[in-house]
Amino acid sequence: MHVERVLREYGQLLRPMNEAPRDGKRILGHHPRTRRLVLCYWETAPAALVGPVWIGEQDGRRGYLDRYFDGWLDPQDLRLLDADAVNRLLVAYIDDARAGDDTAALKLLEQA
Structure with missing residues (x-):
């Protein structure tokens, strides 16, 4: 997956929950169904x-x-992506959509 590779380069990829700190440090937990981040800490x-x-x-x-x-993500690792990073992500998204024959994503891109 090209998108995952680019996100990993920028430190923006979800880490496995078994690696989350259990020392009271705040993290952003990602819920897969709602696709939302929850600010939380281990108690x-x-x-x-x-x-x-x-x-x-x-x-x-x-x-x-x-x-x-x-x-999960570490909120301290988050940073704004510059225009070059956003462009790289868009190209990676298109490449992934084509490789996976994601017609819905490709149709959405054609409308833009």
């Missing part, structure tokens, strides 16, 4: 929950299990 002894979980806010009443997320 080993949450007050109102059964066991260790990802908590979305200080003293949060709701926690997230590892399997809720399909990967």
